[in-house]
Amino acid sequence: DFLNALQEVKSAFGASTDDLERCRLNGIIDCGSRHEHIKQRAMLLAEQVRQSRGSPLMTCLLEGPSGSGKTAMAATVGIDSDFPYVKIVSAESMIGLSESTKCAHIVKVFEDAYKSPLSIIILDDIERLLEYVAIGPRFSNVIAQTLLVLLKRLPPQGKNLLVMGTTSEVGFLDSIGIRDAFSVTYHVPTLRTEDAKMVLQQLNVFSVNDIDSAAEALNDIPIKKLYMLVEMAAQGEHGGKAEAIYSGHEKINILHFYDCLQDVVRLL
Amino acid sequence: DFLNALQEVKSAFGASTDDLERCRLNGIIDCGSRHEHIKQRAMLLAEQVRQSRGSPLMTCLLEGPSGSGKTAMAATVGIDSDFPYVKIVSAESMIGLSESTKCAHIVKVFEDAYKSPLSIIILDDIERLLEYVAIGPRFSNVIAQTLLVLLKRLPPQGKNLLVMGTTSEVGFLDSIGIRDAFSVTYHVPTLRTEDAKMVLQQLNVFSVNDIDSAAEALNDIPIKKLYMLVEMAAQGEHGGKAEAIYSGHEKINILHFYDCLQDVVRLL
Amino acid sequence: DFLNALQEVKSAFGASTDDLERCRLNGIIDCGSRHEHIKQRAMLLAEQVRQSRGSPLMTCLLEGPSGSGKTAMAATVGIDSDFPYVKIVSAESMIGLSESTKCAHIVKVFEDAYKSPLSIIILDDIERLLEYVAIGPRFSNVIAQTLLVLLKRLPPQGKNLLVMGTTSEVGFLDSIGIRDAFSVTYHVPTLRTEDAKMVLQQLNVFSVNDIDSAAEALNDIPIKKLYMLVEMAAQGEHGGKAEAIYSGHEKINILHFYDCLQDVVRLL
Amino acid sequence: DFLNALQEVKSAFGASTDDLERCRLNGIIDCGSRHEHIKQRAMLLAEQVRQSRGSPLMTCLLEGPSGSGKTAMAATVGIDSDFPYVKIVSAESMIGLSESTKCAHIVKVFEDAYKSPLSIIILDDIERLLEYVAIGPRFSNVIAQTLLVLLKRLPPQGKNLLVMGTTSEVGFLDSIGIRDAFSVTYHVPTLRTEDAKMVLQQLNVFSVNDIDSAAEALNDIPIKKLYMLVEMAAQGEHGGKAEAIYSGHEKINILHFYDCLQDVVRLL
Amino acid sequence: DFLNALQEVKSAFGASTDDLERCRLNGIIDCGSRHEHIKQRAMLLAEQVRQSRGSPLMTCLLEGPSGSGKTAMAATVGIDSDFPYVKIVSAESMIGLSESTKCAHIVKVFEDAYKSPLSIIILDDIERLLEYVAIGPRFSNVIAQTLLVLLKRLPPQGKNLLVMGTTSEVGFLDSIGIRDAFSVTYHVPTLRTEDAKMVLQQLNVFSVNDIDSAAEALNDIPIKKLYMLVEMAAQGEHGGKAEAIYSGHEKINILHFYDCLQDVVRLL
Amino acid sequence: DFLNALQEVKSAFGASTDDLERCRLNGIIDCGSRHEHIKQRAMLLAEQVRQSRGSPLMTCLLEGPSGSGKTAMAATVGIDSDFPYVKIVSAESMIGLSESTKCAHIVKVFEDAYKSPLSIIILDDIERLLEYVAIGPRFSNVIAQTLLVLLKRLPPQGKNLLVMGTTSEVGFLDSIGIRDAFSVTYHVPTLRTEDAKMVLQQLNVFSVNDIDSAAEALNDIPIKKLYMLVEMAAQGEHGGKAEAIYSGHEKINILHFYDCLQDVVRLL
């Protein structure tokens, strides 16, 4: 069933730091070849850093729509790399701090990384680290400048570092020069109908007859939204059905599923 | 009569925190199917959170014109959910505080919620929490960033949280990315003629002959404005009539009612 | 004569707080039916608050051109209501204070009002309270947010409050949402020719032959400007005539009156 | 001769406060009927304030091009009024002070005036008091708000006040509502050819043949610039002629005068 | 030779304050009639101030393209005037100071000047004193206001002051009203071909055959850039030639000179 | 092989300060005649400063696209000049400092330089020193003003200084007047196909057959990006090939190289 599927996928990854695991609340499921390809290229960068002679610093940006799986992918690279120092920098742990304290925190993470021969730093949701809002736009230039310098500053002799950033506002990062400060940028996509179908099959919560139409309706959905939607639909129209669905005794009512889809998907 | 009707509706809700009750000064009256439908969907989200395995955090935005009943509805879900922790965050209790103190206050409410297995937080009048004015526009980015992070941050293992926001400035929330930070958004509408008629019948302050024309005149009025208007009209042209009207001895003069309507409804 | 007329009108109002009286430097004279109608509607709101069950808070905005008599009218309602707590909030008493001190002062007035069963608060010249200038425009958002919250916050159980605002910048108040925060808005007009004539007759400073042409020239003048103009004209072309005019021994020279009018009325 | 003429005009005014006298460095010469007319109207306002019953506060703005004689005229009214309290508020004495200290200073001058039965306050170069620059435009809103309130605030019972402002940026004052805050506004003009001729005749530094062409060339010059230009021309092409000219032994070379005129008058 | 020529020109000026001398690093060479004319007019203003009765304050702005010799010219007037107090106010000596400290410094220089019967103050590079950048534009309004007041404030009785400003951003000074605050403005031009030729002849570093084509190429060059260019060219293509050229043993290679010219002159 | 080539090039430069050497992580390789020409002109400026009599201060800006070799070239001039004082001012060593502390640091470097008879100061990445972002644009005017003054201020008698700046935002520097504050500006270009081919031949990591098509694909690449790209490609499609390639046992797979190129080169 659905929840067990989640558990299985998760447990396949062995021990790793808690912070990184929390980034993959629903585990890692096969999301199709495009997701897979990007993950492999990112792992190759980790490899390059590990064996580096001429490039002690590599930087890579994962950009894509909200919920497309960027953070989970970066966390996965961090976990799979087996580097001694892997750290995620996130706005969650810096709520309410002043701009300069945030800067100090970020710089500290880099200084710590410089002490390890092999390090990965994940700058999660860079637009949030920068306190970005589209109106204005407003953002913290102090933090932006700090990132711009850190993304270019070489680690000390013999230390090697991979920096991975994630963002769903690549246009903004471009406009302030942070996108260009990364050596490479990969686009993490939403799910196409065929990807969505594969995911739904793995979750096993729809009847065989409904799975095609459900997948069709889900074209271009981000993986994170798909998970949330399935949970909503599993409740049933009047609540209380979730248990039965996850245990495999019942299947999701496709009409109620369409209803939930409409609540979630915003029509513009 | 009108006031007793209010009392009846109110007392139907049993004991609940005072703060939430104050949000329903005029109780909850049947406002038609569209209001009802939204309330049920919101209750279903509470249900999903209660039974959650994969979605410990659900977020839901109630948006609609000023006075359409958003706050009363959110309060009602909070009361009816029977969750151990239900808290409303409102600008009223934070007048004159600095942006950072407001942030601290908001964060505190979330931290408290994280200690309860089941919690509801109502972010009332989000544009007011954000100190929004349309000119500029101006608003507190510090508070906006705090909300953006809190609306995405997962509660600790085993804790589950429903966040409900209300706003009459959904366009603004959209422009700063806060609307998209909510999983679902529901539109709380004004009253259509048929809804208004039903409400007037329950209030019983018009003569049978006038009720249709009164309801007609009220098309598209928000429920809150309807209550205020009825009170104004009940005064009578020269004051002093209220008692007689509420006790059922007299009915509202329809012509005076039209007069009051013109004072209240702004013609653009 | 003119000055005695002033005195008479003034003394007709009996004892009342000095602050409110100072708002009616020239007393209250009959300015025509439109002024009168607005005053009555405002008194009715006071009545509604007095007898309120469902609407413990009423808010009313008096808007109109500079000098049309808004402040004097609000003061008159405050005096005539006989409410135990009537307070005027004005920029005059807060010159040079910081925004936050002004906020504190305003909040204090509301807190005090919440202790009285029946209160009236006059927010005089709201654009001035908000430190508004058209260029930019600039204004104090801190104070604006405070007013927006206070205009919506319910008094405690059993306390009832009427808030009256005055402004000559209703377009600005509209653009920042403060106009909509008031339940009702009334427009206080300038004097039409017939109103001006009536006022001039009461003042008795023109010869019977001149009064019609004088009133004609005054079409659309605000009452406050009319008073100032009459005083200027009463001086005479070379000064020193005022005594004679006010005592009724002489009348204002209509040609000199036209001269003064041109100094005062700005041609665009 | 020129300098004696200056002395004569000056000594005609008798004793008066030094500050006010410094505003008339070149004394007061007859500048034509338009200047004279304005001065008389301003004196009439002082008269109205002196005898006031209904208008304890009069406010009057003198606006006009740079150097047209506004400050000197206001100072003259102040001196001629014989009011016990006459004070000039000028940016010169507040260089480098903070906005709030400047406000305090201005408020203090008004408070002092409120203690005298009859007072005149001259707000000199209001745009400079407001720290105005056209780019932006930028200015001190704190000071602007202070002036807006002070220009409307009534003196205490029995005290009467005339406020005179001067400005060469009336368009700016208009845009921030300060022009409208004055009861009356007078335009102080530059010199027309006939006015300039009259002034030159009084100064007696040109030969009779040249005076017409000189005056012709000076059409539309402000009185202050005329004085400066005459001093420049009196130096002679190689310097050292001033003594001879002022003593009447020589006359200004009209060609050199034209040269100087071109240096001073900016062609756009 | 070139360097001796420099020395000669310099030593012709006798003793003077070091600060002023540093402003004429390359001495003063004959730059043609237009430069000369401006210098004489400026000297005449000094003369006027010296003998002043009616104009104790004269102000004069030297504006022109970067390097055209404004500072050197102002310094020269300062030196040649033999006034007891001559002071240059420059951004160089105020690097890193706050706006208000800079103001205080500037005010201090004026206060000191007011103690001397005859003073000259040079406000060098006014746009730099104002911390001007074209983007925005940004500048210090605090300092701008200070200058605007100081340029109009009369020295005490019996003290006379000439203020000379220099700027290469006259358009900006105009837009903030500082240009108009000066009594007169002179334009310090670049060198026309004939001026450049005359300068090159004095420097004696080109062969007679080349001097015309060199001067032709230098049309419209500022004198300061000409000096720098000659030094660059004197190095020779491979360095090391300077000594030979300045001592007169060799002449500058005209082709290399063209090369250097292209590096220096920016083609747009 | 590639890495040895790097080593060789590096060791050719002998002892020099570590800071400057770090700026040439991949040594200096022959990048074609255009790079070479610029380096020679810059060296000539150092020569001019060394022998200066009339120009104790020379300033030179190296501008060009990101990674084109500006910093390495400036460092090389610094090293090759053999001047006693050579200092690089870079944002890396000032992360998180306030604007004024940064200013103080920069001023300190200049003050130190003024103590040495011959100095070179490298202002690296001036847009970063200025905390520039394109949005707005925003930047530190305090630092900009400091640079504008320092780039014009003469060293004390007998001290000579060459200032070299680098930037990849020459348009921005132009818009704030900093480009014009430099005496000369040189454009450091990307590699043309023939330059790229020469570099690839020196690196010796492609098979002879591939080198032409590889160079063709690299047209207009900056030298720094070329190094990074070669390292990526050397990893091989599945990682682990780097050793074999650098030791010369294998060559880079041209197809994989094209793949990497696409990741790195951004198509707009």
Ligand SMILES: Nc1ncnc2c1ncn2[C@@H]1O[C@H](COP(=O)(O)OP(=O)(O)OP(=O)(O)O)[C@@H](O)[C@H]1O
């Ligand atoms: N193959 C996969 N790749 C990425 N995420 C996956 C995959 N399979 C399952 N998931 C789940 O999908 C979710 C992806 O959410 P994630 O937070 O990574 O998205 P995101 O793009 O970072 O979103 P946001 O834009 O909000 O930051 C996670 O809960 C993760 O466990």
Ligand SMILES: Nc1ncnc2c1ncn2[C@@H]1O[C@H](COP(=O)(O)OP(=O)(O)OP(=O)(O)O)[C@@H](O)[C@H]1O
């Ligand atoms: N079915 C109902 N739903 C909502 N409100 C109701 C209902 N029946 C009666 N009411 C009354 O209508 C009023 C609704 O006002 P409420 O403050 O909730 O509106 P709102 O949309 O939050 O307004 P605002 O935009 O000003 O915040 C309350 O007084 C409430 O008691």
Ligand SMILES: Nc1ncnc2c1ncn2[C@@H]1O[C@H](COP(=O)(O)OP(=O)(O)OP(=O)(O)O)[C@@H](O)[C@H]1O
């Ligand atoms: N019927 C009346 N209504 C209002 N004011 C009257 C009336 N009769 C006489 N007055 C006098 O007219 C003047 C009105 O001035 P008031 O300050 O109230 O105008 P305002 O509209 O508030 O002006 P502002 O826009 O400047 O605030 C007062 O002096 C008042 O005594």
Ligand SMILES: Nc1ncnc2c1ncn2[C@@H]1O[C@H](COP(=O)(O)OP(=O)(O)OP(=O)(O)O)[C@@H](O)[C@H]1O
């Ligand atoms: N009739 C007159 N009216 C005004 N000024 C006169 C008159 N006769 C002579 N003057 C002289 O002309 C000069 C006017 O300068 P004043 O400073 O008053 O002009 P202003 O308009 O205030 O200039 P600014 O716009 O620079 O403030 C003074 O020196 C004054 O002595």
Ligand SMILES: Nc1ncnc2c1ncn2[C@@H]1O[C@H](COP(=O)(O)OP(=O)(O)OP(=O)(O)O)[C@@H](O)[C@H]1O
């Ligand atoms: N006749 C002259 N007039 C002015 N400067 C001259 C003259 N002859 C030689 N010079 C030299 O030319 C240079 C002029 O430079 P100066 O700094 O005065 O120019 P500037 O216009 O102030 O430049 P900037 O716009 O950069 O401030 C000085 O070195 C000066 O010694």
Ligand SMILES: Nc1ncnc2c1ncn2[C@@H]1O[C@H](COP(=O)(O)OP(=O)(O)OP(=O)(O)O)[C@@H](O)[C@H]1O
């Ligand atoms: N001839 C050369 N000139 C410059 N750099 C070279 C040359 N040969 C090899 N390199 C190497 O190329 C790289 C150039 O990078 P550098 O940091 O100087 O570029 P940049 O233009 O300053 O980049 P950025 O715009 O990011 O500051 C250095 O690693 C340097 O070792």
Ligand SMILES: [Mg+2]
């Ligand atoms: Mg993410």
Ligand SMILES: [Mg+2]
């Ligand atoms: Mg609400």
Ligand SMILES: [Mg+2]
């Ligand atoms: Mg008023």
Ligand SMILES: [Mg+2]
């Ligand atoms: Mg003046």
Ligand SMILES: [Mg+2]
């Ligand atoms: Mg200069």
Ligand SMILES: [Mg+2]
């Ligand atoms: Mg660089």
